[in-house]
Amino acid sequence: MATSTPATGSVATADDKRRHRQVLQALTGLLLGMFVSMLASTVVSTSLPVIVHDLGGDQAAFTWVVTATLLTTAISTPVWGKLADLFNRKLLIQIAIVIFVLATAAAGFSQDPGTLIAFRAVQGIGAGGLAALSQVIMADIISPRERGRYMGLFGAVMAVATVGGPLLGGFITDTIDWRWNFFIALPFAVAALIMMQRTLHLPPRPKIKARIDYFGIVLLSTAVSLLLIWVTNAGKDYDWWSTETILMVGGALLAAVVFVIVELRSKEPLIPLTMFRNRTFTLAVIASISIGIAMFGTSVFLSQYMQLARGATPTEAGLMTIPMIGGLLLASIVIGGLVTRTGHWKPYLIVGGVLLIAGSYLLSTIHYDTNFVLVSLYMFLLGAGVGMTMQNLVLIVQNTSKPSEIGVASSGVTFFRSLGGTIGVSVMGAALATSATNLFTDRKDDIGAALMALGEKGAAIGQQLASGTIPQVSSLPESIRVIVEDIYAQAIAHSFLIAVPLAVISLIAIVFLPNKPLTRMTTSERVQASEADLATVSVAEGMETLTATATVDTDAAAGGRATPEASTATADEASAPRR
Numbered sequence: 001m002a003t004s005t006p007a008t009g010s011v012a013t014a015d016d017k018r019r020h021r022q023v024l025q026a027l028t029g030l031l032l033g034m035f036v037s038m039l040a041s042t043v044v045s046t047s048l049p050v051i052v053h054d055l056g057g058d059q060a061a062f063t064w065v066v067t068a069t070l071l072t073t074a075i076s077t078p079v080w081g082k083l084a085d086l087f088n089r090k091l092l093i094q095i096a097i098v099i100f101v102l103a104t105a106a107a108g109f110s111q112d113p114g115t116l117i118a119f120r121a122v123q124g125i126g127a128g129g130l131a132a133l134s135q136v137i138m139a140d141i142i143s144p145r146e147r148g149r150y151m152g153l154f155g156a157v158m159a160v161a162t163v164g165g166p167l168l169g170g171f172i173t174d175t176i177d178w179r180w181n182f183f184i185a186l187p188f189a190v191a192a193l194i195m196m197q198r199t200l201h202l203p204p205r206p207k208i209k210a211r212i213d214y215f216g217i218v219l220l221s222t223a224v225s226l227l228l229i230w231v232t233n234a235g236k237d238y239d240w241w242s243t244e245t246i247l248m249v250g251g252a253l254l255a256a257v258v259f260v261i262v263e264l265r266s267k268e269p270l271i272p273l274t275m276f277r278n279r280t281f282t283l284a285v286i287a288s289i290s291i292g293i294a295m296f297g298t299s300v301f302l303s304q305y306m307q308l309a310r311g312a313t314p315t316e317a318g319l320m321t322i323p324m325i326g327g328l329l330l331a332s333i334v335i336g337g338l339v340t341r342t343g344h345w346k347p348y349l350i351v352g353g354v355l356l357i358a359g360s361y362l363l364s365t366i367h368y369d370t371n372f373v374l375v376s377l378y379m380f381l382l383g384a385g386v387g388m389t390m391q392n393l394v395l396i397v398q399n400t401s402k403p404s405e406i407g408v409a410s411s412g413v414t415f416f417r418s419l420g421g422t423i424g425v426s427v428m429g430a431a432l433a434t435s436a437t438n439l440f441t442d443r444k445d446d447i448g449a450a451l452m453a454l455g456e457k458g459a460a461i462g463q464q465l466a467s468g469t470i471p472q473v474s475s476l477p478e479s480i481r482v483i484v485e486d487i488y489a490q491a492i493a494h495s496f497l498i499a500v501p502l503a504v505i506s507l508i509a510i511v512f513l514p515n516k517p518l519t520r521m522t523t524s525e526r527v528q529a530s531e532a533d534l535a536t537v538s539v540a541e542g543m544e545t546l547t548a549t550a551t552v553d554t555d556a557a558a559g560g561r562a563t564p565e566a567s568t569a570t571a572d573e574a575s576a577p578r579r
Helices: 004-045 048-054 059-084 089-107 113-141 147-175 178-182 186-199 214-233 243-265 273-277 279-309 314-320 322-342 346-363 372-400 403-442 444-453 456-467 478-496 499-511 523-531 554-559 564-578
Strands: none
Touching: 004 048, 004 089, 004 113, 004 147, 004 178, 004 186, 004 279, 048 059, 048 178, 048 279, 059 089, 059 113, 059 214, 059 279, 059 403, 089 113, 089 178, 089 186, 113 372, 113 403, 147 178, 147 314, 214 243, 214 403, 243 273, 273 279, 273 403, 279 314, 279 322, 279 346, 279 372, 279 403, 279 478, 279 499, 314 322, 322 346, 322 372, 346 372, 346 478, 346 499, 372 403, 372 499, 403 444, 403 478, 403 499, 444 456, 444 478, 456 478
8 A cells, every 4th residue: 555655646647737738738729719709809899989980870880780799699609509519519619610700701891880780790690609619618628626727828818819909909990991800810710720620629429319499599589689679779769668669578578488488398498497496507697697788888888988088099999998808807817716726716706796886886987087097997896897707607507517408508607698798788878879869969059169160170070970970089179079078978977887786686696606616527527427327426516526537347337337336436546646
């Protein structure tokens, strides 16, 4: 016994190093694919006000350019998640990358807001695949407890894409042409596909007869789309209380009710409603909806704030939003490491929920001349809140879900987060447009006086403002620019206030999450352990006692089914070197 202990320790160390090397190799292509998705999205973010202005779009068009992508992302996410439980996950994520990048490139040829919105909608289908499949594949190769060990890599990718993307996009818009923003991701996509093919090796999955819930997809799309169209146009094209409202809201509710009935009766539901019996899944979904609104809504309109309320150029706007991105990155990396080191996750989620409330509320108080140090602090707090909560909610759901439902469980949380973001952007955009219209009406005398003083140039500016097209504030004369900046600052701050009560709901849901320990087993290991009939991993609590896949004695397997006692003994032997 004395001589065997060092050997066991050295084998464990060698196994750990080999496994770490294999994980890094598998992550190479996956990280590059995630980088493509994030770069293609962030490189356009600071340029959208200029893009929509050049295409002659108004605030509703701006909102729908963002909402179209979020809507199709939300709807397609559970579809991709379901496919991930049925088909080859590596092939699926490669298809998602191709769809995403081709649609992004096509959007660069848009000549009007409608075409841009259409291509952005197709782009969202690919984005849904990347969002769902990246989480599922990570669960295949990295256990929940070890996930934080690799957060530095994800943080580096996020840093380059989320900080470099807006800066690169702003620079391209200011110096070349905004259309090139849509083409910049193409070479990275080709590299991602090649690297993924060479480095991402996933364990084979059993062949299952595929059943896709097409009726559920149509009903879900109808319900969400009707609701968003109503929110965007109500109060402008028709009254809030009108025949159109009754038809759209009524149609959305009817589609939602029928969707629930179909899902309950479907053999392969798009979103298995039985998963809501899992308290962790239900509360994580509630929290994710609010986080989606905070993350997508505020990030979208912060870019508008910088350009419409502070007169920044796209490049300057990219620089000015770095505090929020920095908070997100720092929190996700640091908290990921702490979760891995300590195994505790709930205290960090609670702190993240508090920061979400604080950041959302403080951003609702900003004006066009608020000290930028304070604005930066508010953005940092909000970013840190998102960084502490977003990925950890997916993590704890994967930790308690059955291996056979990892795909739909992961995509379910991502779906509701995207849905929350979609609804949040629509509601905040509608509130912003209504507030801006009312404020322009209230300040019409001041605007008229400023335009009169500018002569013929003022008349041209007046026509542009009256058309409803989003103005390019940085190019306006000082006298009129101050008024326009003040109007948009108040309107955007008002829209930020909508996220506050939802952030409170998110915190309440987080507080009531069951504080279950994280397992050290990957999804693949859990599947193999289940197939080996290991009694100790029949429940989530039992899984916590294991750190590696148990092995089955081949002689016992040949002679018949392994006994629980033999299986348990083998599991103990397999886990001993890593303790």
